[in-house]
Amino acid sequence: MTTWSGRVEGRLDEQVWEFLRADDAELLPYDCEATAEHARRLAAAGILSADELDEVEARLAEIAQDPSGYLETDEDVHSAIERLLGDVGRKIHAGRSRNDQVVAAFRLYVLDACAEAREAIDALALVCLSFAETEAETVMPGYTHLQRAQPITFGHHLLAWVEMLDRDRTRFAAAAEAAAESPLGAGALAGSTLALPPPPRQMRNSIDAVADRDFALDYLYAAAVLFTHLSRIGEEIVLWASQEFGFVKLPESAATGSSMMPHKLNPDVAELVRGKAGTAIGRLTGLLATVKGLPLAYDRDLQEDKAPVFAARRDVRLALEALTVLVSGLEVDRARMAKAAADPLLLATDVAEALVRKGVPFRDAHEQVAASVRDGTFRKPRRAAPRPAPGPGGIREALAEARRRFVDNL
Numbered sequence: 001m002t003t004w005s006g007r008v009e010g011r012l013d014e015q016v017w018e019f020l021r022a023d024d025a026e027l028l029p030y031d032c033e034a035t036a037e038h039a040r041r042l043a044a045a046g047i048l049s050a051d052e053l054d055e056v057e058a059r060l061a062e063i064a065q066d067p068s069g070y071l072e073t074d075e076d077v078h079s080a081i082e083r084l085l086g087d088v089g090r091k092i093h094a095g096r097s098r099n100d101q102v103v104a105a106f107r108l109y110v111l112d113a114c115a116e117a118r119e120a121i122d123a124l125a126l127v128c129l130s131f132a133e134t135e136a137e138t139v140m141p142g143y144t145h146l147q148r149a150q151p152i153t154f155g156h157h158l159l160a161w162v163e164m165l166d167r168d169r170t171r172f173a174a175a176a177e178a179a180a181e182s183p184l185g186a187g188a189l190a191g192s193t194l195a196l197p198p199p200p201r202q203m204r205n206s207i208d209a210v211a212d213r214d215f216a217l218d219y220l221y222a223a224a225v226l227f228t229h230l231s232r233i234g235e236e237i238v239l240w241a242s243q244e245f246g247f248v249k250l251p252e253s254a255a256t257g258s259s260m261m262p263h264k265l266n267p268d269v270a271e272l273v274r275g276k277a278g279t280a281i282g283r284l285t286g287l288l289a290t291v292k293g294l295p296l297a298y299d300r301d302l303q304e305d306k307a308p309v310f311a312a313r314r315d316v317r318l319a320l321e322a323l324t325v326l327v328s329g330l331e332v333d334r335a336r337m338a339k340a341a342a343d344p345l346l347l348a349t350d351v352a353e354a355l356v357r358k359g360v361p362f363r364d365a366h367e368q369v370a371a372s373v374r375d376g377t378f379r380k381p382r383r384a385a386p387r388p389a390p391g392p393g394g395i396r397e398a399l400a401e402a403r404r405r406f407v408d409n410l
Helices: 014-020 025-044 050-065 077-084 086-090 098-134 154-179 206-211 214-241 268-291 300-329 334-341 344-357 362-374 394-409
Strands: 139-144 147-153
Touching (some): 025 050, 025 098, 025 300, 050 077, 050 086, 077 086, 098 206, 098 214, 098 300, 098 394, 139 154, 139 334, 147 154, 154 214, 214 268, 268 300, 344 362
Antiparallel strands (some): 139 147
C-alpha cells in the first residue's frame, strides 16, 4: 500500500509503478534520523505518548541498521519506514508531508557526504604535504603552456596541489553549512495546523523549505571543482610517468598492465580520476537543468536530485582514496628532474632581471635576452641570482604553514 492510496482507487499500472518508484535506499538511515526528530516533536505536542515515542525511537534504530526491510513493493524509503513501524507508524506522519520528509533526510545525507569528502581530502592533502617536505629541495622545471619555463622545486609544485585541496575542503564545508538547516514543519508547503515545536535551525519560509535544492547543487559544485583539481593532478602524474618525462615511477599497487603488451605499466588511477571529472561536471549541470524551470513549491521532478548526489559521493570517496594510494607510492627520479631543469634557457628571465638591477628598463632587457635566444648566442650566467623561495619564509616555512593549517583543522 502507498501513503496516498486513499485517493487513488486500485493499483497503478506496473510500468507506471516502476517509473515512479524511487531508488533511494541510501536515504534509509537518514530518514530514520529525521523521523526520530519528528517523532520527538509529535511527543512534545502530545500526539505521541512517551511509550509510543520510546517504541518509535527503538524501532527506527533497528530499521536504520537493517536495510533488508526495504522491499521492492515499497514506493520509497518513507513509505517503507512507516510500514515497518507497525501500528504506531500510522500516527507518525501527522504534521508532515513527504515533501518536507524527503528533503530533511536528503539534507542529513549531504551533511554526511560533505564530512566524508573533507576527511578523504585531508588524507590526500597530508600525503601530498609529506611528499612535498621530502622533495622540498628537489629541483625541477616549472612549466607554462607545457613548455619549460623556470626552475622550481618539486616541493613547491606539490604545495600547489595542497592549496587546491584546501580550497576544496572549504567548498564542502560551505555545502554542509547550506545543508544544515531543517525543513521539518513545512509540511507539503504551508505548514500544519498542529502545534508542533519548531526543529533546530528551522528554515524561514515553508515554501522554500520544500522547494530548495541549493544544498545539493552546492555539494555537486564542490564535487565538480574537486574533480577538476584531481583531474589536473592526474594529468600531471600521467605526463611525469611517461618515458618522455620520466620524472616519477608508478607504484605497482596503483597501476595496471596491458592485456597484450607485457612491458606496459599504465597510470589507470590517474586517467580514471581525470575521466570522472567530466561525469562530475555533468551531474552538476544536469541537476541545474532540472531545477531551473520548476515552479514552487514541490514537483516530482525533484526525485531526480538524489541519483547524481549518490553517485558523486561514491566517486568522491573512491577517487580520493585511490589517488592517495597512488601519490604515496610514487618514486621520484631526481636526476632526471635535475637534468631537465639544467636547460640554460630556464634562466633567461633571471638574466633579464639581472639587467634590470643594473638599471636597464625591463622591456629593453627582455628584448635583448630574447634576441640572444633567437640568434643562439644566449649563455647561462656564471652566477645566477638567488631565486626567491615561495612565501616570505621560503619553502620550509611554506611547508610548515601548510602543515599547521591542515593538522590544526583535522
